Amino acid sequence: MDLYEHQARELFADHGLSVPRAEVTSSPEEARAIARRLGGRVVVKAQVRTGGRGRAGGVAFAADPAEAERTARRILGSDIKGHTVGAVMLAQPVDIEEEFYVSYVLDRAAGRFLAIASAEGGTEIEEVAAERPEAVVRIPVDPAEGVTSAKAARIAAAAGLPARTADTLVRLWQVMVREDALLVEVNPLVRTRRGQIVALDGKVTLDDNASFRRSRRGAGGARHDDPVEAAAAAKGLHHVRLDGEVGVIGNGAGLVMSTLDVVAGCGARPANFLDIGGGASAEVMADALSVVLLDPAVRVVLVNVFGGITACDAVAEGIVRALEAVRPTRPLVVRLDGNNAARGRAVLDAHPHPLLHRATTMDGAARRAAELATSA
Numbered sequence: 001m002d003l004y005e006h007q008a009r010e011l012f013a014d015h016g017l018s019v020p021r022a023e024v025t026s027s028p029e030e031a032r033a034i035a036r037r038l039g040g041r042v043v044v045k046a047q048v049r050t051g052g053r054g055r056a057g058g059v060a061f062a063a064d065p066a067e068a069e070r071t072a073r074r075i076l077g078s079d080i081k082g083h084t085v086g087a088v089m090l091a092q093p094v095d096i097e098e099e100f101y102v103s104y105v106l107d108r109a110a111g112r113f114l115a116i117a118s119a120e121g122g123t124e125i126e127e128v129a130a131e132r133p134e135a136v137v138r139i140p141v142d143p144a145e146g147v148t149s150a151k152a153a154r155i156a157a158a159a160g161l162p163a164r165t166a167d168t169l170v171r172l173w174q175v176m177v178r179e180d181a182l183l184v185e186v187n188p189l190v191r192t193r194r195g196q197i198v199a200l201d202g203k204v205t206l207d208d209n210a211s212f213r214r215s216r217r218g219a220g221g222a223r224h225d226d227p228v229e230a231a232a233a234a235k236g237l238h239h240v241r242l243d244g245e246v247g248v249i250g251n252g253a254g255l256v257m258s259t260l261d262v263v264a265g266c267g268a269r270p271a272n273f274l275d276i277g278g279g280a281s282a283e284v285m286a287d288a289l290s291v292v293l294l295d296p297a298v299r300v301v302l303v304n305v306f307g308g309i310t311a312c313d314a315v316a317e318g319i320v321r322a323l324e325a326v327r328p329t330r331p332l333v334v335r336l337d338g339n340n341a342a343r344g345r346a347v348l349d350a351h352p353h354p355l356l357h358r359a360t361t362m363d364g365a366a367r368r369a370a371e372l373a374t375s376a
Contacts, residue, residue, distance in 0.1 A: 081243070
């Protein structure tokens with residue numbers, strides 16, 4: 001679960017990191033009052049779960065409360081990469097001397113965590129990493145050892161960060177492990193003209209598998225500003241929205257990830273990651289298809305199922321049910337293989353649909369989906 005920036009900042013503050021004073025609102029009039037409480041000059045920031053807010057007009061400086069109200073009114077309700085802005089955060093501005101980047105992320109393949117840091121933080125960090133990878137250090141973190149003061153000092157020194165950032169690195173690690181996070185990121189972490197180390201922005205992704213612990217602590221559920229993500233969450237589906245035009249549904253995370261790669265290799269872009277799991281029923285398949293078709297960017301849907309625990313005839317029944325209920329206007333490419341695949345194909349044969357396309361291999365299905373997406 002991705003947190004909003006203001007939620008990430010609250011976690012940072014709970015663990016002793018320095019953050020600027022800020023308040024959140026969904027009302028332009030309240031934005032004026034907040035700006036007045038914060039001293040007049042504020043930064044107004046859209047609260048959406050996506051990057052690139054600044055370039056999309058979702059971050060703006062306001063010189064006084066009246067301008068804060070006008071800016072909040074402009075940003076609220078706007079669209080940022082498919083996310084409708086429902087709230088803005090107003091924060092006190094900071095006099096920045098230097099900007100850095102720091103994060104911890106779970107490295108699943110290596111079975112450990114990874115500390116990533118750079119002395120060149122800010123909005124251009126992706127370009128820095130791509131053009132000058134030596135400017136971004138990546139240091140493994142043993143889960144059993146964690147980030148001690150000595151380890152934090154080594155990370156800071158390797159990245160060229162001020163020695164004073166070591167304490168922040170330790171506290172950020174505490175956020176990672178105590179809050180069951182998969183990712184914590186501060187970009188930028190800044191040194192002010194007074195020498196303070198301040199977390200100016202934050203991103204936190206919590207592990208959904210640990211949600212029962214958060215509920216015991218009284219933490220509320222996630223609020224989704226994206227209607228597609230909200231619909232997926234309501235149906236209990238594992239869905240991640242991407243920026244492409246080919247909707248992808250599969251059973252098993254590995255198969256879905258492979259399908260995304262094959263779609264990209266065919267010259268198209270995946271629009272989502274949606275895993276219906278290993279024992280999906282016809283109802284789950286119907287729910288998944290209805291969710292993917294909610295996304296207006298999707299030009300074609302690719303269903304790639306290898307039957308194991310999930311029987312292909314149940315998947316086919318779900319597809320038929322969804323086609324009858326949703327009445328799609330976009331093509332659907334289906335590849336069924338494995339357990340009860342022949343029965344599944346027979347179900348589809350018995351319910352022909354003008355938008356339904358069949359394929360026998362994953363590569364063939366991806367090529368057909370890419371063709372349909374680019375010709376739409």
